[in-house]
Amino acid sequence: MTNKITLDNQICFQITRAHQLFNKFYQEPLSKFNLTYVQYITLLSLWEKDGVTVNYLSQKLGLSNGTLTPLLKRLEKAGWITRTRDKKDERRVLIKLTEHGAKQEEPITSTVQGCLNSLDYDDETFNNTMNTILDVQNRLEKSEEAKENS
Incomplete structure (x- = not known):
């Protein structure tokens, strides 16, 4: 790549700026449900697959357990989820939607x-945009793997 390094042509800056704008974009609709963006994506993951471990959610969402645990406690306190120890392995905490959490999927996603x-x-522009973002993620993951293996 031969472009001069400036703020406006940095992929990292543009993704960070888009992330900030998306957080603001989702703030109003999610506030109707008393949810933050990170709580929303956690619920999205649980609507796709319920009854998972904290570690599963951590990997799926790309959040550390230290970030996720207080978030899950807040969701539990608000009645969205339950957190229980796995009877087969007490070290594992299982996260499950409550009836309220499950029933809110349709209104929230709508x-x-x-x-x-x-x-x-x-549809075409959306799919192209998603493919570009996934390409950036894949390149970053490969770069991390290469660093770890060297």
């Missing part, structure tokens, strides 16, 4: 979909 629709993506 609200979020309405917001996403306001971005006016057609």
